[in-house]
Amino acid sequence: xxxxxxxxxxxxxxxxxxxxxxxxxxxxxxxxxxxxxxxxxxxxxxxxxxxxxx
Amino acid sequence: xxxxxxxxxxxxxxxxxxxxxxxxxxxxxxxxxxxxxxxxxxxxxxxxxxxxxxxxxxxxxxxxxxxxxxxxxxxxxxxxxxxxxxxxxxxxxxxxxxxxxxxxxxxxxxxxxxxxxxxxxxxxxxxxxxxxxxxxxxxxxxxxxxxxxxxxxxxxxxxxxxxxxxxxxxxxxxxxxxxxxxxxxxxxxxxxxxxxxxxxxxxxxxxxxxxxxxxxxxxxxxxxxxxxxxxxxxxxxxxxxxxxxxxxxxxxxxxxxxxxxxxxxxxxxxxxxxxxxxxxxxxxxxxxxxxxxxxxxxxxxxxxxxxxxxxxxxxxxxxxxxxxxxxxxxxxxxxxxxxxxxxxxxxxxxxxxxxxxxxxxxxxxxxxxxxxxxxxxxxxx
Numbered sequence: 001x002x003x004x005x006x007x008x009x010x011x012x013x014x015x016x017x018x019x020x021x022x023x024x025x026x027x028x029x030x031x032x033x034x035x036x037x038x039x040x041x042x043x044x045x046x047x048x049x050x051x052x053x054x
Numbered sequence: 055x056x057x058x059x060x061x062x063x064x065x066x067x068x069x070x071x072x073x074x075x076x077x078x079x080x081x082x083x084x085x086x087x088x089x090x091x092x093x094x095x096x097x098x099x100x101x102x103x104x105x106x107x108x109x110x111x112x113x114x115x116x117x118x119x120x121x122x123x124x125x126x127x128x129x130x131x132x133x134x135x136x137x138x139x140x141x142x143x144x145x146x147x148x149x150x151x152x153x154x155x156x157x158x159x160x161x162x163x164x165x166x167x168x169x170x171x172x173x174x175x176x177x178x179x180x181x182x183x184x185x186x187x188x189x190x191x192x193x194x195x196x197x198x199x200x201x202x203x204x205x206x207x208x209x210x211x212x213x214x215x216x217x218x219x220x221x222x223x224x225x226x227x228x229x230x231x232x233x234x235x236x237x238x239x240x241x242x243x244x245x246x247x248x249x250x251x252x253x254x255x256x257x258x259x260x261x262x263x264x265x266x267x268x269x270x271x272x273x274x275x276x277x278x279x280x281x282x283x284x285x286x287x288x289x290x291x292x293x294x295x296x297x298x299x300x301x302x303x304x305x306x307x308x309x310x311x312x313x314x315x316x317x318x319x320x321x322x323x324x325x326x327x328x329x330x331x332x333x334x335x336x337x338x339x340x341x342x343x344x345x346x347x348x349x350x351x352x353x354x355x356x357x358x359x360x361x362x363x364x365x366x367x368x369x370x371x372x373x374x375x376x377x378x379x380x381x382x383x384x385x386x387x388x389x390x391x392x393x394x395x396x397x398x399x400x401x402x403x404x405x406x407x408x409x410x411x412x413x414x415x416x417x418x419x420x421x422x423x424x425x426x427x428x429x430x431x432x433x434x435x
Contacts, residue, residue, distance in 0.1 A: 003220060006228040007250045014254035021385030022378060025342045033388040039251045040395045046229035046247055 010039050060221055067214035072411065074207040075404050081201070081263070082401045084188040089382055089393045091181055098179060102172045104142040104165040112166050115144075115301040115320075121169045122146035125162045132159075133327075134301075134320040142166050145175075152324035195270055202267030208260045212253065219250050238413045245406040248399045255396045256403075262376035272373045273326060276366070284352055284362040285329040294323055294331055299358035301333070308335035308351035311363040315339055318348060323355045331355060337363075342384070346374050 017035025020028045087094060119131055129148035137143040144166050149158040163172040190197035223230075223246065231243040305317055315337035321327040328334035333355050336348040351363035366374070378384035382393030 003223060003228075007219075007253070010251055011254045015258075018254070018258055018379065021342075021389055022346075022375070023343055028342070029385045029389070032385050033392065036255070036389070036392045036396075039255075040392065040399070042229070043248055043251050043399065047231055047244070050229070050231060 010042065014039055060218075063214050063217045063221075067211055067218055068411065070207040070211040070214065071407055074204040074211065075408055077201060077204040078208055079401065079404050080191075081188060082397050082404065084184050086394060086397050087181070087184055088188060089390050089397065091185070092383070094181055095179075098181065099173070099175070102163075104140065104167070104170075104172055106142050106165075106167045110167040113169050115305060118144055118164050118166065118169055119146070119301055121171070122148065122162045122164055125171060125174065126160045129160050130322075132322045132325045136316075136318060137163075138318075143172065152322055153326060198267045198270070202264045205260050205264035205267065209257060209264070212249075212257055212260065215249055216253065219246055222246060238410065238417075241406045241409050241413070245403055245410060248406075249403045252396055252399045252403065256400055258379055259382075259396075262380035265373060265376040266380055269373055272369055276370050277326065280364060280367050280370075281329065281350075284350075284364060285332060287361075288329060288331045291331060294355060296356075298323070298333075298355045299353070303358045304333045304335060304353040304355075307353050307358065307360050308337060308363070311351045311360050312337040312349055315344075315349065328352070332361060346378060346384075347371055348374065 013035045017032040019032075020035065021032035115134070119134070123131060126148045129150055130152070131146050131148050132152045132154075133147035135145040135147070137145065142165060144164050146162045146164065148160045148162070151158070157177075159177070161175045161177075163175060164170065165172055186192055190201065193200070222242075229247055231247060232239040233243075234240075301320065304320070308317060309315075317335050318338040319327075319336040321334045321336070323332055324330050327336075327350075329352065331354060332352040335351045335353060337351060338345045338348050347366065349363060349365050352361040353359070354361055365371075382389055
């Protein structure tokens with residue numbers, strides 16, 4: 001779980017985001033933006049600010 | 055996992071990546087401007103806005119078709135499209151023969167209310183060239199299918215990469231980047247971090263890309279399958295002669311056959327998307343999802359009556375849904391920006407991967423020369 005927990009969570013969230021924008025407009029689109037922006041933010045935080053987290 | 059299994063995964067990862075990387079880099083780089091093609095098209099071609107006079111009503115499609123035909127006297131109309139975002143524009147595709155290759159197409163965009171010719175789009179602009187490189191490298195169907203094969207290798211590289219990630223990261227925390235130990239470790243950790251986080255996006259865009267390369271195969275399957283069934287009663291009929299039936303009545307008939315749907319494309323008899331005897335009016339739904347799934351209504355182009363209207367088979371719908379999932383054009387500008395960021399991330403994964411291969415090779419050859427100098431032969435595995 002320590003190894004796969006976060007990658008699995010990110011994968012499922014991305015998948016939900018990719019599908020959401022396809023299913024509907026408005027709130028669905030907004031959800032997909034948040035769900036898919038998160039992985040990008042995670043990369044930037046882990047790479048540039050590795051000390052600010054547990 | 056024992057060392058031999060791990061080695062096998064490593065070799066799969068190494069070779070599938072090595073073969074496809076150069077093409078994937080090309081696809082990522084040409085794909086980047088293509089994400090924003092609508093915006094860039096508007097910028098490059100200075101698209102004209104269709105002015106709608108107050109109180110004006112849409113002209114009949116038949117009279118618009120006559121006006122479009124006058125633009126290219128040597129060609130005949132074969133497809134009619136409606137602009138997705140701007141319903142006041144109608145795009146006509148004309149060619150010398152209905153089954154001519156796409157390169158034979160001439161285009162005319164008309165104002166649906168006034169019949170004014172808004173433009174004659176060509177397909178030799180910079181965006182068209184980029185698209186052509188991205189789709190088939192100017193190598194036709196062979197180039198397209200080859201890129202599909204590269205896409206399959208890319209997906210295998212992703213799967214084997216995930217297995218290797220599990221092996222490497224077993225004892226470490228998620229997201230670790232060892233920046234100050236060695237270049238190789240820094241690039242390895244970067245490769246692993248971006249690779250595992252962009253995993254879903256890269257897999258989906260990779261797989262849908264592969265499906266898109268099969269579009270010609272899918273169209274051929276549909277022609278030989280559903281389309282053939284739908285027009286079976288016409289199989290032995292003489293080819294159409296004389297004037298075709300009214301487009302407007304064909305549209306009205308199609309609307310009646312598929313209520314709550316809007317016509318998106320009309321294809322003429324003899325084109326690859328219809329039979330020799332029919333107009334095919336492709337209707338689309340009006341929700342985010344159903345607007346992607348077209349439903350053909352076949353209208354006898356002589357009598358104007360409905361022959362059949364059916365929803366498309368699953369393999370065509372798979373293609374329809376693969377398009378947005380590959381292009382990223384289905385969730386407004388924010389989604390396009392996200393698409394671009396993931397694309398850049400994938401470029402970094404590809405380049406770091408290439409670097410790691412070089413670094414490993416160098417390390418291996420140095421190690422080998424050290425070993426031979428000492429005349430010690432050991433099998434490392």
